[in-house]
Amino acid sequence: MEGAVLWSFVIGLVVSILDVLGGIPLAWLIVRSHGHWTTILDSLADIPFIVPTVALGFSILEFWSSPGGLAQLFGSTSLVSSGVILIVLLHFAFSFPVIVRVMVGEFLNYRETYEVAARTLGASAFTAVRTVTMPILRPGILAAFLLALARSLSETGATIVVAGAFENGTVFINNVRGSGLTAAVVIASSIMIVSSLTVFGLIKIITPRIRVAPLKVWPNLERKLSKSPVVATRNAISLIVFLVFVLLPCLFIALPAVEAVAAGTATEAFAGVGPWKAFWSSMSLSYVIAVLATIVNIVSGLPVAILIARNRFGTRISRVVDALVDLPIIVPSLALGVSLNFFWRNMGALPEFWVIVLAHTTITYSYFVRTMAASIQGIAPELEDAARTLGARPLRVFRKITLPLTKYSLLSGAILVFTRSVDETGATSAVAATLKTAPILLVSWIRGTVAVTPAERALGVGFLVATSFLALVMLRLIATRISARKVA
């Protein structure tokens, strides 16, 4: 077991470092090159985040390991077999959007004058970015790194799919749980939680204290690195990395789904024949739960976000609450599920459906509160003060001032909650006994516990991805319309 936990951290750290290295150049490209195609690139970078994790696992397994995947191009049967490397590839893909999302925001907020000043002082573009921009953005890079690490440490659903015989912490918890060893689950989960918290605490405390190395410049080398052929090469590499290691593996499942549609499986699926009856009810269950979890989150998360953003009970309490809010994304999702299961079962006769809704609320809690707290912090308190001195009561101030100004964040927070809820597998499988959400049903399809054909399997995953993608596109459209109106 120690080995499995250790592997979790090794994989997590390696993946997060690779993600930072791959994600920053892409975020840079999105922010700094002008043109409509970068907006498209920006949306594409979100795809791994909206594909349900289990579908992602399945897709990546197919892409890298099956004879029908990338191996075809090289005339072999499998490029990467299940195990550590495949887990790294998987985690790299699903943590990637986290880095891009955070870094795009950081670059947009960054005051370019620092870079401009450095350039007119004689620094080449590369030198300016390396010695000025990156060190200034260090807190943002650290935050992105930690989020990626948290995703990697806690993800269970997709990892199970690609792990094969290999065990990291979360797969281990899943396996002992499968064997009915409750005590072992508790111990393993506790170890994962405690060690995750420790590692996070250490990184958060140590990193800001590392002094930036003394300023050193290699003018000639860095000047060469700033030349446009080098920059073009770098852009090309980051695009290829994104395409080959993130986008294609994530969308690979779409291909068999297309064949399945042509073969008539789709007609059966829409008719609800055979396994499809269970599939559609799982789908509707998933979306109903996601909607409810989103609503509960908005209602319960907003006050906490305000509390954190405005230091309502003093700085110290706000800071503690701020740290605690991150707990659900640090704790391995399966361990979280086990923990939630114990908690709600002891609460008495709550129907399973509501237990799942509450579990999803917990799992997605951090995303909503984080987004909203940051956004509320961005509103000058003077605006609220002004409204108050103009005679508005607190609720009216919130409704008329705070809410309209944070609408966009509210929506993106809601998007994060909704998509996370739809794709969540690990914790749900620990909580649910009889009810099957779509990801859980798909796990049983993929693992072969329910007999389905490969075409049906692919199509099932395809449906889930397509609906999630549509939901996201729609929410994005609404979001841009709202923000456009805000500007106008």
Next chain:
Amino acid sequence: MPRVSFANVTKNFGKVVALDEVSFDVSDGQYLCVLGPTGSGKTTLLKLLAGLLKPDEGTIYFDGKPVNNVNAQDRNAVYVPQQYALFPHLTVLQNVAFGPLARGKPASIALETASKALDLVRLSWRAQALPNELSGGMQQRVALARGLASGAGLLLLDEPLGALDARLRLDLRHKLRDLVKQSGFTAIHVTHDQDEAMSVGDEIMVLRNGRIQDYGPQRRVYRRPASIFVANMIGGASFLEGMVDTTVGETALISVRGGLTVQAPSTTLTLTAPVILALRKERIRISRDRLEMENVFKGEIRGVRFLGNSKEYLIRIPNGDIIASRQFAESEDDAFKVGEEVQVGFLEGDAMVFEYPAKGLRNELEVG
């Protein structure tokens, strides 16, 4: 330290013309102040010089060589933005040493140059501090030291004193000029504060809507502004509408609207052409006794503004116009009261005459 020239430089942002066929020369070691209202093209001018923007048309020369295609980092022109942009993660010393290091100087030499520059702005004792530990005035001095140590010859200052308290601004502007002059830099200092421009610039350029309105030595620009806009922007004045009646030798007689004749220096203006007469506040005398000047009228005090060391009186002159006069330090007993009848006068040589502007006076006086 470079000579700088603009030859017919135009810069557009979409449909907005930021600079319109601008040409001028700045000689080596000059301290030029560029003055203009918001949106007049001041910052665009600086960014073009820094290499942060490229002209759409025309050529920029440093020492006679075109630099349109020279990158910002190779131009030897330091841009000091309004908020200084001191690198928050580097100490004061590292900030100042950044320029020489970026240009490939060995660390020991870079640090020595930086220390000298910090000495110059008297901040050596804060060398190890981080920028956010310094006051606004100190940050401004660090930004200046960073520019001086950079090894560039051209200093581009964008509202360098704009972020400081009014009091500190007055203290620092002469220090700023002295340091720049002492180091032999060519400096281009952008501001919208006419007092600041007047007191630090060797020469002053006034920009409006992307065009140069006036450019010359500071005294000349003040005494003989090229246009009504410049007269209003620098120093301010009272403006009267009139018409050239006759010219007798060096003197022109101008009949002011409302029936008043004024002597002014004869101009090249044609007879009967409509003109604007501009009068500086401090050149207008008021007295209870008879005044010995070419132009003297009766006037009535209509208002008083207390300005500390001086007072500004608003006086109605016989034609019905109101003009302003600034008077220094009379005792409270001698002060003029509202409603009082006084003698108003000014010298012939102090009357500034301009051709009547095509778009009207009001448009010409707009400085926003």
